[in-house]
Amino acid sequence: MSNAYFKVPTPVNEPVYDYAPGTPERKALKDKLAELQSQEIEVPLIIGGKEIFTGRTAEMRTPHNHKIKLGVYHKATAKEVQMAIDAALEARKAWAEMPWEDRVAIFLKAADLLAGPWRYTLNAATMLGQSKTAYQSEIDAVAELVDFWRFNTYYMARLMEEQPYSPRGFWNRMEYRPLEGFIFAVTPFNFTSIAGNLPTAPAIVGNVALWKPASSAVYSAYFIMKLLQEAGLPDGVINFIPGSGAQVGDPVLESEHLAGIHFTGSTNTFQAMWRKVGENIHKMKYYPRIVGETGGKDFIFVHPSAKIKPLVVATIRGAFEYQGQKCSAASRMYIPESLWPEFKEMYIEEVKKIKMGEPTDFRNFMTAIIDRGAFETITSYIDYAQKSDEAEIITGGKYDDSKGFFIEPTTIVTTNPRFKTMEEEIFGPVLTIYVYKDEQFEETLELCDNTSPYGLTGAIWAQDRQALRIMSDKLRNAAGNFYINDKPTAAVVGQQPFGGARASGTNDKAGSYLNMIRWMNVRSIKETMVPPEDWTYPFMGDK
Numbered sequence: 288m289s290n291a292y293f294k295v296p297t298p299v300n301e302p303v304y305d306y307a308p309g310t311p312e313r314k315a316l317k318d319k320l321a322e323l324q325s326q327e328i329e330v331p332l333i334i335g336g337k338e339i340f341t342g343r344t345a346e347m348r349t350p351h352n353h354k355i356k357l358g359v360y361h362k363a364t365a366k367e368v369q370m371a372i373d374a375a376l377e378a379r380k381a382w383a384e385m386p387w388e389d390r391v392a393i394f395l396k397a398a399d400l401l402a403g404p405w406r407y408t409l410n411a412a413t414m415l416g417q418s419k420t421a422y423q424s425e426i427d428a429v430a431e432l433v434d435f436w437r438f439n440t441y442y443m444a445r446l447m448e449e450q451p452y453s454p455r456g457f458w459n460r461m462e463y464r465p466l467e468g469f470i471f472a473v474t475p476f477n478f479t480s481i482a483g484n485l486p487t488a489p490a491i492v493g494n495v496a497l498w499k500p501a502s503s504a505v506y507s508a509y510f511i512m513k514l515l516q517e518a519g520l521p522d523g524v525i526n527f528i529p530g531s532g533a534q535v536g537d538p539v540l541e542s543e544h545l546a547g548i549h550f551t552g553s554t555n556t557f558q559a560m561w562r563k564v565g566e567n568i569h570k571m572k573y574y575p576r577i578v579g580e581t582g583g584k585d586f587i588f589v590h591p592s593a594k595i596k597p598l599v600v601a602t603i604r605g606a607f608e609y610q611g612q613k614c615s616a617a618s619r620m621y622i623p624e625s626l627w628p629e630f631k632e633m634y635i636e637e638v639k640k641i642k643m644g645e646p647t648d649f650r651n652f653m654t655a656i657i658d659r660g661a662f663e664t665i666t667s668y669i670d671y672a673q674k675s676d677e678a679e680i681i682t683g684g685k686y687d688d689s690k691g692f693f694i695e696p697t698t699i700v701t702t703n704p705r706f707k708t709m710e711e712e713i714f715g716p717v718l719t720i721y722v723y724k725d726e727q728f729e730e731t732l733e734l735c736d737n738t739s740p741y742g743l744t745g746a747i748w749a750q751d752r753q754a755l756r757i758m759s760d761k762l763r764n765a766a767g768n769f770y771i772n773d774k775p776t777a778a779v780v781g782q783q784p785f786g787g788a789r790a791s792g793t794n795d796k797a798g799s800y801l802n803m804i805r806w807m808n809v810r811s812i813k814e815t816m817v818p819p820e821d822w823t824y825p826f827m828g829d830k
């Protein structure tokens with residue numbers, strides 16, 4: 288039992304390695320890439336700490352080269368889901384009772400393992416499995432996940448310091464308990480850090496979880512699970528159950544023990560899960576806490592006073608890093624007529640310099656799209672624009688799936704501010720630009736605000752302070768992460784808590800105390816020092 292009030296070390300962001308030529312880090316990462324590519328692995332389910340091989344398998348191949356097979360993974364069905372629920376509930380008994388500093392120590396150790404001996408494994412696994420460049424993988428699979436673990440443990444301890452006022456004669460206290468039941472963590476393919484964060488944020492607070500990783504990112508997810516085991520996470524606290532969405536999701540969402548959902552992925556999937564919970568709510572023991580971060584249609588809005596060169600840089604990085612497969616990626620842009628000719632010329636010149644290919648060749652800025660489904664969806668938008676007389680393609684537009692799923696950085700210019708590609712999430716390297724008349728600045732801000740159902744990220748560009756004020760006010764609810772003279776991507780834990788509202792999610796801000804509090808179930812305790820011995824009121828003494 289603790290006999291002191293411990294403080295979690297004050298976190299700072301994990302430094303990002305740049306993997307410059309000649310550095311030992313570059314060599315270590317290249318060696319790890321070669322090692323992982325030279326072997327195939329078999330990924331089991333991990334339930335109650337035990338490896339389960341169901342025999343129902345799917346292949347894991349790199350998105351950039353169909354010939355490179357990374358291995359197979361086993362898939363869960365209703366039977367294994369029930370085993371995972373039973374294992375989680377069993378583990379909850381000891382985990383929820385464990386002193387918080389012991390839980391914190393496990394996640395601080397996980398952070399140090401990832402920043403140290405596991406760094407190149409997680410980075411290389413994400414480069415190969417999800418086709419990220421070394422830098423994109425480093426900021427995600429290493430730096431952001433380390434940050435999630437160091438900051439979330441710190442936020443939990445800070446929240447517990449929050450205690451109510453006690454008048455004389457009483458001691459009021461707030462106890463921060465985990466939720467009863469289990470949490471269902473459902474993770475997307477595009478960020479290894481999000482995959483690691485969604486099951487662990489609730490676990491830090493004492494919850495137990497079932498974790499369903501995205502089918503196209505099982506490879507890196509498995510390494511996270513192994514790392515957590517090495518850090519000392521007790522068996523059954525997090526149960527790893529890859530499989531197809533509905534086959535795993537449906538039985539979980541029918542369980543009476545479901546206490547919460549921690550989801551990141553598309554808006555449609557989240558809405559379907561929410562509906563399922565609604566259908567089953569009468570059978571459930573708890574009202575599940577539902578936290579979901581979903582899609583976006585993120586914008587860059589430019590005022591005539593903006594500086595062009597940094598705007599070009601922010602547009603390219605915001606739209607095309609990780610092939611536009613960030614929920615935060617710039618996918619629509621509003622630019623005034625007066626800046627358009629100069630911007631267009633410089634932008635096209637720079638986009639032409641982008642190199643695309645395998646992530647193992649460090650000269651590439653872009654690599655492949657995650658899988659065939661995404662490739663077909665994205666290219667159907669490009670085909671649609673090719674055929675439309677309201678659109679012109681000024682960069683890219685070509686694609687090729689013969690070796691891997693490659694799509695060129697594509698820029699569409701439209702005369703219709705409500706063109707399909709201005710409204711719908713594409714989730715690929717496709718940016719649509721609408722050129723507005725300078726005198727229609729304020730009407731165009733309104734268009735930007737109400738063109739799509741989402742509210743995730745957005746960036747405004749101007750040198751004129753008054754213009755920035757107007758843009759910020761008019762777009763107040765258009766984005767949960769709002770950037771001034773910057774790209775709309777690359778939020779950092781502890782600096783820009785992440786999430787959006789409207790159709791983009793519940794905006795519970797991953798990587799902040801606001802998210803951690805969703806996994807806590809507060810008990811208010813009032814202790815009376817000297818309880819009264821007379822039930823009558825003073826005013827009853829006389830008629």
Ligand SMILES: NC(=O)c1ccc[n+]([C@@H]2O[C@H](COP(=O)([O-])OP(=O)(O)OC[C@H]3O[C@@H](n4cnc5c(N)ncnc54)[C@H](O)[C@@H]3O)[C@@H](O)[C@H]2O)c1
Nearest residue numbers: 474475476500501532533536552553556580581582583614
């Ligand atoms: N807002 C954010 O913070 C954020 C961050 C990353 C990604 N995203 C969004 O994620 C999407 C891309 O990720 P994705 O393609 O992996 O999303 P997705 O919705 O296809 O899948 C997300 C997860 O849900 C699972 N799933 C699918 N159907 C299910 C069901 N019926 N029951 C339970 N689970 C089910 C998938 O297997 C996967 O694990 C984009 O829309 C992007 O904007 C949002």
Ligand SMILES: N[C@@H](CCC=O)C(=O)O
Nearest residue numbers: 613614615776777778785
């Ligand atoms: N946190 C990331 C986005 C995560 C979604 O895909 C960013 O800010 O770019």
